[in-house]
Each structure stands twice: as structure tokens, then as C-alpha cells.
Amino acid sequence: MDTDMPSDPVSVVAWLEAGLVADSYRLTRARHVILTVMATFGHPFTSTELEQAVADTDASIGRASVYRTLTLMESRGVVEKLHQAGIEHYTLCLKSEHHHHVTCVECGRTEEFAVKDNIDLMSAVDGLARRLGYLPRSHVLEVYGVCPLCQESGAGGSDAAPTNGHGAGGRHPLGRRADR
């Protein structure tokens, strides 16, 4: 229990909904469907993908509610907007501590890593700011690479084998142009 996200979609949704109830948001049909779709994606997703998938699940749910739920979840810190290759992606965040993401450029798989497990890195960021005379406030850090599974299946290959929740058909064309 380390690699594969300990919580299945169902319990993730349950947890998200518990949070909503705790803050006296109402538990609606639309929200349930939208959250379920979000939790079922294993990858970051675009708003359009979400819209699509929700429509496929229940055509009666309106566009606006998809965006409303997305925004609500973002404001609750449980969804985060990423900027992958110029395309806005959203991802569920299970970690509540200060963390960042590593994303596989081949398959889109995303993992969270806690800042507390990488103090050296983060103190380096703050140190850099201070060296330039800045009072550090915040930062954005996103790391891209090839995940273990994609390294196995094809030493320079394109798509991962559809195993281990890895499938979903090579979307996420993260053809990074270069470092930034």
C-alpha cells in the first residue's frame, strides 16, 4: 500500500460528501454524480472531459452544475488546477497537507508528494527567494517525468499497457516542449 492510492472511488466520494455535509452543503444528485465521475478518473482531467463524462452518466445534469461543483471543490482545496502543457487540467487532491504533484508525461498518472517529506527542496525554494531579497510567500511546483510503469512498458514507447488502472487509452498528450 504505497503506489496505488489507498482509496477506491466510492470511499473517496463518501469522504468528499462527508466534508460537504460537515460544512452544511446539501447532498444533491448532481453533486453525487459529478464527484463520482471525478473520483473515477485516475488522472487529471480537463473540464471538458468532466463535462462529457458527466453527460454520459446522466444527461439531465446541466453544464453549469459541473462547473459549480468543480469550483466549489477547488475552493475547498480538494481539487486543484494544474497547467499541463498549456492545457488546464484539474485533479483531485487527497493529501490535505502542503503538497505538490508529479505527473507522468506518458500516461498522465499523477502522484502527490508532501512538502514535509522534501524539506530540503522547500527550504531551497525559500532560500532562493531570500537570496534575491524577496520575502517568500508561496510557490508553484509541478514535476514531470516518466512513471515506473511507463518506463517498463516501452523504453521510449508511447502508450502504457492498460494494466493497473493505467489504461484509459493514451490520452494526456503531454508533449512538453522543453524545461521551463
Add this chain to the structure above:
Amino acid sequence: MDTDMPSDPVSVVAWLEAGLVADSYRLTRARHVILTVMATFGHPFTSTELEQAVADTDASIGRASVYRTLTLMESRGVVEKLHQAGIEHYTLCLKSEHHHHVTCVECGRTEEFAVKDNIDLMSAVDGLARRLGYLPRSHVLEVYGVCPLCQESGAGGSDAAPTNGHGAGGRHPLGRRADR
């Protein structure tokens, strides 16, 4: 010569245009105006701000050319898109080496810092990726803080005094919500 960007707008534009000529792009009136406006901003700017400022300078220049030039420059690596507080900003990049940006959350002032001057930081990023089993490929890093000038003028204040190219009237409402 350290703090205040060694090159004035005019020489920046000259340099940009030299690059265009070198790659046999045409030196047009529209491009000249747009590049001049871009170089005159000291801060990152939104596409809308650019559009505005260009229109103010020369109303005959079309919207499309603004975006065309922006995109062209981006593809040439001399303009970069930043994601400040959810708003897309663009900024000129004078450094051609691998670098990142520190942005002042008070006044929007942005500085570039070369990766080669912060090897510890960057090796920490790669090290992190490798520790998670990823083959590092690229990363996005943006640092936010309060710049030296804004620290002076108001120890918790809002707008910087309009000195030192610092003015332009407290735009850039980078009211970051929290760390990411």
C-alpha cells in the same frame, strides 16, 4: 547593475527584432509596436492589457496581430506564459538559459533566476522525482514573495510608492490564497 534589468525597452526591442530578422521574419510596423509595448511593461501582463496598450499606441493595429505576435514570441522562447493567481500572464524572458521566475505579490515585479545558480534546488527536484520512481523530464517552478522595494514601502502595506519603475498603480492583484 543587478536589480533593474540592464536593458532599456529600446535595446530589448532591437534585440528581439534582430532575432526575427535572423530567422527571416519580416520587420513590420505592427510587430514593432507590439514588441515595444511588451518591452515597456516592466511587469508580466495579460493579453488584454497588451491588447489595450497596443490599441492606445496605434488604434489601426488589429487584435489578431497582437495574439499572433504574442504566440510567435512564445514559440521563440522569448515570451512565457505564467499562471499567476489563476490569471494567465505573459512575460518577456531575457535569459535564454533554463530559468524560472520570482514574482512580487504586491507590485507584480518579476525577476528571472537561472537554474545554474541554484543547482541544489534543481537537483532536489530531480532527486524527488527519482525517489518516486519517475524519470525526471521537466518541471514548472514559480516563486512568489514580497520584493525588496515593497518590503521597505509599507511593512504590510498594499501599494508600492511609484518610484523606480515601481509605480503603474497597484495592478496585479496577486492575492494568493495559500501555498500549493
Add this chain to the structure above:
DNA sequence: GTTTATACTGATACTAAGTATCATTAGGAT
């Protein structure tokens, strides 16, 4: 200097992503 080829232009129409409005519905407290 005049001609010429075509890269680039401005106007305009269009798309994509997201937001605002508002009458209607349904969640959940009592």
C-alpha cells in the same frame, strides 16, 4: 527605382471555456 512573390496584415466571424441570471426544484430541518 520598379517589379514581384508572398509573409503578414486588419476585419470579421467563430470557437472554447467559463460565468451570470433566473424561474423552478428538491434537500433537509422542524
Add this chain to the structure above:
DNA sequence: ATCCTAATGATACTTAGTATCAGTATAAAC
């Protein structure tokens, strides 16, 4: 069962950016 109002779906709108295309002006050839 009743009631209040948060949340909804439909729809119109906005904002950021793209595509199209006839016309223009740059730069190279003469």
C-alpha cells in the same frame, strides 16, 4: 407534511483566443 432556501438546469452572455480571407507592405530580385 410543511417550509425555507440552497442548489439546479436552461439559456444568455462574456472573455480569451483562433480561423478565414481579401488586401497590403516588406524585402529580395532585377
